Amino acid sequence: MLRPRLTDYHGIYKGQSELDFAIQFFDEDIPLYIDPFLLWKSPSQQDQSLHTSIVNSFNNLNFLLKKGRETEALELLINISECPEVGLGVSKSRRGVRLGRSYAQEVLGLFTKIENYSQFGFTHFEVIQLYVSGISKDRVSDIACNFIKSFLIDYTVSQCEIHSIPIEGVILDSIYGYRENKLLTNQKVYLPVNPETKEPIIFTPKRWLRFSPWINYDNYFQSYCPRDEIFNPGQPVERVQILNYNRDNYGVVEDYVANRVRQSEDCVNDPLFSQIPVLSAKRKLDEILKLKTGKEDGADWKYEKLCSELLASLFYPNLDFAVEQSRTESGRHVRDLVFYNNRDIDFLDEIFSDFGSRQLVFEMKNVAKIERDHINQLNRYLQGGFGSFGVFLTRNDLPKVMFQNTVDLWSAQRKCIIAVTDADLALMVGLYESKQRSPVDVLKKKYIEFRRACPS
Structure with a gap:
């Protein structure tokens, strides 16, 4: 861990x-x-x-x-x-x-x-x-x-x-x-x-x-x-x-x-973590949506920074923020967000029980589309405390071929990889503002959609 x-x-x-x-x-x-x-x-x-x-x-x-x-x-x-x-x-x-x-x-x-x-x-x-x-x-x-x-x-x-x-x-x-x-x-x-x-x-x-x-x-x-x-x-x-x-x-x-x-x-005590206000969350979402894909003008770095700040608040308290880390995979620089899995709702408990994920890893990719190499990178990383469940934080839905690639990965190795997109982030911020449901429910929705596409 x-x-x-x-x-x-x-x-x-x-x-x-x-x-x-x-x-x-x-x-x-x-x-x-x-x-x-x-x-x-x-x-x-x-x-x-x-x-x-x-x-x-x-x-x-x-x-x-x-x-x-x-x-x-x-x-x-x-x-x-x-x-x-x-x-x-x-x-x-x-x-x-x-x-x-x-x-x-x-x-x-x-x-x-x-x-x-x-x-x-x-x-x-x-x-x-x-x-x-x-x-x-x-x-x-x-x-x-x-x-x-x-x-x-x-x-x-x-x-x-x-x-x-x-x-x-x-x-x-x-x-x-x-x-x-x-x-x-x-x-x-x-x-x-x-x-x-x-x-x-x-x-x-x-x-x-x-x-x-x-x-x-x-x-x-x-x-x-x-x-x-x-x-x-x-x-x-x-x-x-x-x-x-x-x-x-x-x-x-x-x-x-x-x-x-x-x-x-x-004079009051300071919590270990404080969520950002709704207005700040909406502003960060607007900045993310305006960013171009790729690395030009530091767009990848800005995307990673904004997403880190936003998701740490959106997922709290169901997921405590653990660390934002860098790693190198096949000569490529990879940025991850890692959260502690507190297992306090049925979905997170299922992720732990079925995939052994004591921590959830989100790999951030400011790209127009996820490619096979990206999936292979995340697949190799899913082991130990991360278990067999991983999330891409990226701009768009997976292309059909890449989505099928993740389904095949499930069939062969029982690993689950889902993608959280700009549209999903917007939905999460909406839930964060309304307070009627947890933004983690968007993760659950993506997971259910993935499992429905997988062979039993």
Whole structure:
């Protein structure tokens, strides 16, 4: 499979929209992050309590400093700055690096350099992004995850019980003990694991995830930073000067945080995937219909890009978008769209049962007509997780001879290849707009027409 997911591996055929947790990939991170602000604003007492524990645990670093235990505080901060088990971020290997000692010392220095933090601690620790270079959204998320890792382990186990996901005994290097205010090492717990590496996996609730924390440097810089007070006219804008200014002007940062709190009703979690509006879908369809066939003026590239963006929304949530990939077949460049088969409707379940298609592959061809070589290319590709079901995304219906070629392929190898055309895309967009039926029904219609033409 391409971009294998935990749920697909364990035969749990539910889309991301149906699950409470973010589905993890085995070999790469999910490009989202836990935002502590979402826990703070949540109506759930549990979430609010978890936010309190995160902030109290972070502020305990100040207690250690005041007790002369700076080395202990420094080591603790470094060790909680990376949490690979949750698989959040942009790493292609699910492995990040911990915070460097110099950056960790700068973070701890905020407790001594800014009097208010020394006396009262942080209310929203995410503001360290506004004071220290090298602290970004991934670091904030990992620190939060480590402080509540014990809860996340329990949450993961409960979700595994609900969805019958196997768990195994694993040893975690450390789990933060809220009562002890320290890391408890070599803790045995039961969690789902990566089947190849046996590395443990911890789930995170979707409701806590955003692409960027509500309180973040980019938002502060764009909407609140008093640049006229920091830079002279014509002077280059450099981040380090802004961070230095913020450390010397604590009140400006607190005003920014207060402003974000006032706007908190607008702070919502970010879904892993958002469908495009109907108007955007219709515009993309119009652009596709106006394109010439072939490669002139990049028409093939434009066709592939528009179709990728359109189908990802049209098929959601019945088919979760997996990947847009390139491959080379007999010296030809081929573009594919691949979707996870969630099997949540009878047609998709039949495709899985009859053809073994755990993923559906769409080969995009901006050509006037499909030829024998195209069919042979797709035929060779239909194996493994793709099973024996494939789709051409092309401009026109298959010529009669080529359609008969696909029927013969069915007779000889029980492989099914159908074509989705411009007219089919228009029908899908119409269904997308009306909301009365799923655009996936157009795929079902094409499949039924194909099977009727095949010998029994």
